[in-house]
Amino acid sequence: AQSVAQPEDQVNVAEGNPLTVKCTYSVSGNPYLFWYVQYPNRGLQFLLKYITGDNLVKGSYGFEAEFNKSQTSFHLKKPSALVSDSALYFCAVRDALNRDDKIIFGKGTRLHILP
Amino acid sequence: EAGVAQSPRYKIIEKRQSVAFWCNPISGHATLYWYQQILGQGPKLLIQFQNNGVVDDSQLPKDRFSAERLKGVDSTLKIQPAKLEDSAVYLCASSPPGGLAVLYEQYFGPGTRLTVT
Numbered sequence: 001a002q003s004v005a006q007p008e009d010q011v012n013v014a015e016g017n018p019l020t021v022k023c024t025y026s027v028s029g030n031p032y033l034f035w036y037v038q039y040p041n042r043g044l045q046f047l048l049k050y051i052t053g054d055n056l057v058k059g060s061y062g063f064e065a066e067f068n069k070s071q072t073s074f075h076l077k078k079p080s081a082l083v084s085d086s087a088l089y090f091c092a093v094r095d096a097l098n099r100d101d102k103i104i105f106g107k108g109t110r111l112h113i114l115p
Numbered sequence: 116e117a118g119v120a121q122s123p124r125y126k127i128i129e130k131r132q133s134v135a136f137w138c139n140p141i142s143g144h145a146t147l148y149w150y151q152q153i154l155g156q157g158p159k160l161l162i163q164f165q166n167n168g169v170v171d172d173s174q175l176p177k178d179r180f181s182a183e184r185l186k187g188v189d190s191t192l193k194i195q196p197a198k199l200e201d202s203a204v205y206l207c208a209s210s211p212p213g214g215l216a217v218l219y220e221q222y223f224g225p226g227t228r229l230t231v232t
Contacts, residue, residue, distance in 0.1 A: 043119070043208075043224050044206070046221065102174075
């Protein structure tokens with residue numbers, strides 16, 4: 001069965017510093033991987049995804065994520081954090097091998113960017 | 116382009132009452148999802164439609180939850196009767212048709228926050 005883990009409930013970063021939000025996954029086959037962001041009182045917004053190809057994926061708002069197959073990770077990164085990046089971030093995974101599998105979301109990591 | 120619309124935004128009901136949520140996906144999006152998001156957790160898929168057919172409802176508590184998408188556009192999710200543990204945000208999402216460029220990208224509505232007392 002597929003699963004996704006976000007080991008940190010909260011991450012605090014000073015504005016201007018680089019940020020990393022961690023995600024690890026488990027699937028039987030190859031993974032499809034996603035990051036979503038949720039701002040207060042708003043629905044989830046798609047940030048980026050890995051389906052195939054280049055391991056470094058670039059997405060919205062200057063975010064990027066690196067697919068690491070050997071470590072089964074897909075950490076979200078940004079070189080220089082903004083206060084406006086403060087939000088709840090969700091990693092999600094789907095097993096590319098199993099057509100019946102659904103997209104599974106992690107429990108989320110709250111990112112606080114300190115001014 | 117208009118986003119995914121949901122109503123109502125908030126609903127408070129007593130246990131054993133019934134409630135219905137409505138979703139209008141982005142125009143042209145054939146795939147529609149309903150998720151339940153309990154506080155402190157990630158969204159959990161309840162049901163997925165492809166046009167007006169059900170693709171996955173394996174996590175839908177069918178004894179009390181039902182959903183339909185009769186004309187392949189709007190959808191309603193109903194809970195009858197509600198339990199205290201149904202208190203959550205109910206999210207609707209839709210996905211565009213297409214290849215790898217948009218594969219599995221989901222566009223979410225603002226959600227309906229349900230409180231069962």
